[in-house]
Amino acid sequence: MANHKSAEKRIRANEAKRERNRYQHKTTRTAVKKLLTTTKKDEAQALLKDVTAMLDKLAKKNIIHWKKAANQKSRLTKTVNKLK
Numbered sequence: 001m002a003n004h005k006s007a008e009k010r011i012r013a014n015e016a017k018r019e020r021n022r023y024q025h026k027t028t029r030t031a032v033k034k035l036l037t038t039t040k041k042d043e044a045q046a047l048l049k050d051v052t053a054m055l056d057k058l059a060k061k062n063i064i065h066w067k068k069a070a071n072q073k074s075r076l077t078k079t080v081n082k083l084k
Helices: 005-037 041-060 066-082
Strands: none
Touching (some): 005 041, 005 066
């Protein structure tokens, strides 16, 4: 257990950040799955724009690695471009 007031505050702050990061990461994963199940090209392109922004935001905040974000964006773009 923490012995100092600042350590207790740090524990609370870390927990709040952890919850926020988990929420953002999970929301992005759900959006990626929704994009992968989409069959209409115009709808997929609109979703791709949103998902790309979400991935960039996660990478910027170091929630996911920037190379993982780039890899996912590339893969998703290829998938959307293959749709008819």
